[in-house]
Amino acid sequence: xxxxxxxxxxxxxxxxxxxxxxxxxxxxxxxxxxxxxxxxxxxxxxxxxxxxxxxxxxxxxxxxxxxxxxxxxxxxxxxxxxxxxxxxxxxxxxxxxxxxxxxxxxxxxxxxxx
Numbered sequence: 042x043x044x045x046x047x048x049x050x051x052x053x054x055x056x057x058x059x060x061x062x063x064x065x066x067x068x069x070x071x072x073x074x075x076x077x078x079x080x081x082x083x084x085x086x087x088x089x090x091x092x093x094x095x096x097x098x099x100x101x102x103x104x105x106x107x108x109x110x111x112x113x114x115x116x117x118x119x120x121x122x123x124x125x126x127x128x129x130x131x132x133x134x135x136x137x138x139x140x141x142x143x144x145x146x147x148x149x150x151x152x153x154x155x
C-alpha cells in the first residue's frame with residue numbers, strides 16, 4: 042500500500058499537479074483522507090524524502106522538493122523497461138511472440154485519443 046501512495050505522489054510531482062515547495066498534507070491528514078494507516082503514510086513520506094522528492098522541515102511539515110524533471114523521466118523509462126520485460130516473459134510462457142506484443146502496443150496507440 043505504501044508503494045501506491047509513494048507512486049501517486051511521484052506521479053503528481055512529475056505531472057505538475059504538485060509544485061516545488063508546495064506543502065503536503067501532514068501524515069495524520071493524509072492517513073485520514075486516504076483511510077489508511079499513519080504508519081503507511083510515514084513510510085511513504087520517508088521513502089520520498091530518501092529519494093529526494095520531498096523535504097521535511099521539523100515542526101513545519103513536508104514539502105515538494107525542487108525536482109529535476111529529466112531525472113523523473115529517466116526513472117519512469119527504467120520502470121517501463123522492467124514492465125515490458127515482464128510482459129514479454131509472461132507472453133512467451135503462453136506462446137505469445139514479442140511481435141504480437143508490439144502489435145498490441147501499436148493497436149493501443151492507435152485507439153488512444155491524445
